[in-house]
Amino acid sequence: MTAPAPVLARAQAMLEVGRPQEALSALATLPASDVMGPIAARLRCAALAQLGRWPEAGEAARAALATNGPDPDLLYWLARAEQDAGHASRAEQILLDGLAVSPHDVDLLCAYADLCAGEGQLDKAAKLVALAAAQDPQAAIVYATRVKVAYAGGHDREAQRISQEFVANHPANPVANALLGGVSAVRGQIRPAYDGFRRAVAEDPTDRAYAESALEMRMAAHPLMLPLRPILRFGALKVWLTAVALIFGLRLIGLPQLAFPVGLAWLAFCVYSWVVPPLVRRWVRRRW
Missing domain, CATH: 1.10.287 (Helix Hairpins)
Structure with missing residues (x-):
């Protein structure tokens, strides 16, 4: 049975405006027979991830995979949850399983690149994000991962350039503005850093980390x-x-x-x- 479209649409809309708790509330109204459907499960994982509740997101993804079988989006969330828990080898295996199902999946490629960058495997990370960029060069997750890989490699100037490009193509994206703010701060450019975090707060007032960073940069200015x-x-x-x-x-x-x-x-x-x-x-x- 397919989950009721209006409920899923509402949950999706709540996620897009940064209201994950309301998305979970909407999903909670689904009939028991639809709760574990793949679309509902993906939305639930995304909402839990936005709230930083990674263990729950991982459990939700694992349960949905057991019910629905291999699914690239659910494998992505499970891998992210394992990475957050510090289980890099598990996360890598899950990402490889996902890429075996969908070898050109941009989210999986970027997640793998992010994992490799965090483990110091910078050449591998650069190749993975290049593969993702070949599929969808304008995707927000591709820009964000390119920034992280460049920064992890010590290329602050390149990371800032990519962040500026990210903001130019996704001006309303809070992550884009926050990344530009963060990289600018690292380079000692206080005013651009403050402007970036300030715009991130304007786009997502619910994120306390953006607000604290904007406050710190305003103080630094x-x-x-x-x-x-x-x-x-x-x-x-x-x-x-x-x-x-x-x-x-x-x-x-x-x-x-x-x-x-x-x-x-x-x-x-x-x-x-x-x-x-x-x-x-x-x-x-x-x-x-």
Whole structure:
């Protein structure tokens, strides 16, 4: 029996506007005979994934696969759930099983590429996402995976370029805007980073991670945070190591008279970095 079309259509519509809990509520009205249908199961997995309830999404996919047999979409969700649980080898086998059924499935290829990138298999990840791009170069998941693979390979500039292309082709996609914001932040470009996260929040106000990132970038853009940009760009450890190397280097080359004021400046910088950010965060949050 096919699940009632209006219920499935409502669940799909709720997912598209970022209301996964309402999608689950709609699916809960299905007759018992239709609950495990493949379309209903795919929508249920997608809703649970949006809510971050990956163990439940995996169980839903596994139960539906047992009922309906091999299904690329359900195998995709099961693999993602296993990956989230840290079971990379299981996730890989599930993805291979899915690709055996549907070798050109874009979602499966991208999921496999993402898994490989996370495991440091960057060449393999690049080949997989290239295969996905050959099937559907404009797909949102293809853009997102290309960004992740480029970033995992240390190609921040390339990741930003792909993110900009992603936003240009999918301007209302919150993931596209959030990725552009994240990559821009990594490159120390605070204003574009804030703009990206701000647009992500506008497109999906329910995602708290987008809101927190936008708040952090707005704080980073405050004039009082300008002296701390090196920490935001390179990280506290690299800045600390550079300062220590400079101070000791000046002493080693016989310039202690310069090492002393540099040391004092570094101490003042450290105090500034401890005191100012909490005050700015409180001020920005109050006006947020």
